[in-house]
Structure formats: structure tokens, C-alpha cells
Amino acid sequence: MTWLVTGGAGYIGSHVVRAFEDVGLDVVVIDDLSSGHREFVPGAVPFVHGDLLDTGLVEGTIREHGVTGVVHVAGFKYAGVSVSRPLHTYEQNVTATVSLLRAMAANDVDKLVFSSSAAVYGTPRTDLVTEDSPVAPESPYGESKLVGEWLLRDMQRAAGLQYTALRYFNVVGSGTPELCDTSPHNLFPLVISALVEGRTPTINGDDYDTPDGTCVRDYVHVSDLAVSHVAAARRLAAGEPLAPVYNLGSGTGLSVREIMDAMVRGTGIDFQPEVRARRPGDPDRIVASGGLAAQDLDWAMRHTVDQMVRSAWEARRASRD
Incomplete structure (x- = not known):
């Protein structure tokens, strides 16, 4: 059985590819390299440089490699930027998913992890x-992901698609120094880049209704996330039932201040973050339960915050060597 990993040259996708390799499952990658890196894909893994909007390319890839299931990681993932680029966001996250589903249906591929x-x-x-x-997305990005879930639901009704969707917040850390988060928007790379460049990291607001005044969020290690993607794929392949959605959450959360303190410990660079004004619309606390995923998808928080920081720091330093 061969699985297609869309976006498999990206930060999350490349970890998913390695998690498949770890259990001996064959994979092929499609990525347009708009944010991914060709060197993130292991040399033995077939790589197709292309856009999911090219349905013919996707169909050809499925046929050529005997694909029987898909892990759909590709997408435009920047919620803040999506507000100013809604059409691009919907094209990359909705239209591209329609193209993928059309290619899958044309080749009788009926298993998808989203x-x-x-x-x-x-x-x-x-x-x-x-x-x-309740679902109530507040950005084109969040809306596009919800529409993606609706598309899968509707294809299940129409054509028997077997699927599950994995919802998560902040993905951090690295499973190997070869892979690092290069996003210009995520907290970990922003803080690490500031430290590498001799700048002071910043906190947006310290007057929230939380124990230390800074926002509390889920932070989950990318390797833990990848394991659950593979667990979902294996259950679909075995014909075992899955819920339509799972939260891959910590259940407890970490504050931005706690992340900053861990950055000091993990990098060995002593600093006091600069506190700036709140960003409009930032809730005090958003934390998800991972209980259901722990039952069905081998979900667990296997890494401490210090391990998350150290692995991210080591990967960033390796990328500069």
C-alpha cells in the first residue's frame, strides 16, 4: 500500500513522511515548494514537484505509484495573512482539495487523512x-479548513470516502536536525530567529486573564503529531472505524511566558522578552482535549516543553551550518 503525502516537503509533511518510513509504509510526495524544501524529502522517497490544482498531474501520480490512500497536509497555513489574501487562501485550501478529491475519485482511491x-x-x-x-472560524484560513472538512463529509455520503480530519493548534519542535520550521509567522521560529540575530523576542500583551498574564495555547511536538497521522492512515487501511474529526491537543496548554522561559533554558541565551500591546482578537486561552485521539490514534504528548525547544533550536542551528 502506497500513501500520497501532499505537502510532504513542508515542515509538518516531511515529519509525516518519516513517520511512514519508520513503520515500513511506502510514500510518494507532491509539493509545489512554495513553502517546502526539496531537501526535506528523503532521497528514497519519490518526489513530484507540482501543484494540486493540476488535477491531471495528481491523477498521473496516483496511477504511476499505485497510490491507495492520501494524507493531505498541503495548504496555505497562515491565518493572519489569509485575512488580506482570502482568494489565494481559498484557492490553495479549497479548490486544491476539490482537485485532489476529483483525482482520487477518478482512480478509486477512497482513504484520506486530512x-x-x-x-x-x-x-x-x-x-x-x-x-x-461549536465551530466558528474567524479567518479565511479557518473557514477554508472547515470547508475542507465539509467536502470530505459530502464525498463520504456521495462516494463512500473513508476519512478523518485532525485538528491542532501550534506545532513545534523537530524530530531530526535535518528538519526545521521555517515559517515567518510561527512563535518558535520567530523567537529563535530573534535570538540568532541578536534581537529581543517579544510578547504581545501580558494582561490577559491567565496565571501569568500571557496567552495560553496548545503547543504540540511535530513528531507526536506525525505518529497520529500514520495511526489514522493505518486504521483507514484496515477498514477500522474512525471519528470524522479528532483534536490533537495537550489538554493543559502553555503560556507564552512559559515558552519564553523554556527558550532561555533550551538555548542558553538569557533574555527578558519585550512586552508589546495586545494583538486584536487574541483570546486569553485556547486549549484542546486530546482524549478521543488518545483512544483511537495513539496520540500522546511525548515531549516536554524543554524537549520541544531544544529540538527546534538544534534544527535551526543545523540549518545554518
């Missing part, structure tokens, strides 16, 4: 988000 987002919840009404919490 990389969704906890952004579908918007600002939760409760401190702990579960799969039953």
Missing part, C-alpha cells in the same frame, strides 16, 4: 475545546 486546524473553532466559549465544541 490535516485540518483548530482555527475552525474561532474563539471558544469554554477553556477546553472538544470535538463537540
Whole structure:
């Protein structure tokens, strides 16, 4: 059985590819390299440089490599930027998913693991988000991910698609120094880049209704996330039932201040972050329960915050050597 990993040259996708290799499952990667890196894909893994909007290319890849299931990680993942680029966001996250599903249907591929987002919840009404919490996305990015979930639901009804969608918040760390998060928007690379360049990291607001005044969020290690993608794929391949959505959450969360303190410990660079004004719309706390995924998808928080920071720091330093 061969699995197609879309976006497999990206930060999360490349870890998913390695997790498949670790259990002896064959994979092939499609990536347009708009944010991914060719060198992130292991040399033995077939790589197709192309856009999911090219349905013919996707169909050809599926046929050539005997693909029987898909892990759909590719997408435009910047919620803040999506507000100013809604059309691009919908094209990359919705239209591209339609193209992928069309190619799958044309080749009788009926198994899909979808990389969704906890952004579908918007600002939760409760401190702990579960799969039953109301969805109310507040950005084109969150909306596009929710539409993606609807597309899968509708294809299940229409054509028997077997799928599950995995929702998560902040993905951090590295499973190997060869792979690092190069996003210009995520907290870990922003802090690490500031330290590498001799600048002072910043905190946006310290007057929230939380124990230390800074926002509390889920931070999950990318390797833990990858394991659950593979677990979902294997259950689909075995014909075992899965819920339509799972939260890959910590259940407890970490504050931005706690992340900064861990950065001091993990990097060995002593600093005091600069506190700036709040960003509009940032909730005090958003944390998801991972209980359901722990039952079905081998989900667990296997890494401490210090391990998350150290692995991210080591990967960033390796990328500069």
C-alpha cells in the first residue's frame, strides 16, 4: 500500500513522511515548494514537484505509484495573512482539495487523512475545546479548513470516502536536525530567529486573564503529531472505524511566558522578552482535549516543553551550518 503525502516537503509533511518510513509504509510526495524544501524529502522517497490544482498531474501520480490512500497536509497555513489574501487562501485550501478529491475519485482511491486546524473553532466559549465544541472560524484560513472538512463529509455520503480530519493548534519542535520550521509567522521560529540575530523576542500583551498574564495555547511536538497521522492512515487501511474529526491537543496548554522561559533554558541565551500591546482578537486561552485521539490514534504528548525547544533550536542551528 502506497500513501500520497501532499505537502510532504513542508515542515509538518516531511515529519509525516518519516513517520511512514519508520513503520515500513511506502510514500510518494507532491509539493509545489512554495513553502517546502526539496531537501526535506528523503532521497528514497519519490518526489513530484507540482501543484494540486493540476488535477491531471495528481491523477498521473496516483496511477504511476499505485497510490491507495492520501494524507493531505498541503495548504496555505497562515491565518493572519489569509485575512488580506482570502482568494489565494481559498484557492490553495479549497479548490486544491476539490482537485485532489476529483483525482482520487477518478482512480478509486477512497482513504484520506486530512490535516485540518483548530482555527475552525474561532474563539471558544469554554477553556477546553472538544470535538463537540461549536465551530466558528474567524479567518479565511479557518473557514477554508472547515470547508475542507465539509467536502470530505459530502464525498463520504456521495462516494463512500473513508476519512478523518485532525485538528491542532501550534506545532513545534523537530524530530531530526535535518528538519526545521521555517515559517515567518510561527512563535518558535520567530523567537529563535530573534535570538540568532541578536534581537529581543517579544510578547504581545501580558494582561490577559491567565496565571501569568500571557496567552495560553496548545503547543504540540511535530513528531507526536506525525505518529497520529500514520495511526489514522493505518486504521483507514484496515477498514477500522474512525471519528470524522479528532483534536490533537495537550489538554493543559502553555503560556507564552512559559515558552519564553523554556527558550532561555533550551538555548542558553538569557533574555527578558519585550512586552508589546495586545494583538486584536487574541483570546486569553485556547486549549484542546486530546482524549478521543488518545483512544483511537495513539496520540500522546511525548515531549516536554524543554524537549520541544531544544529540538527546534538544534534544527535551526543545523540549518545554518
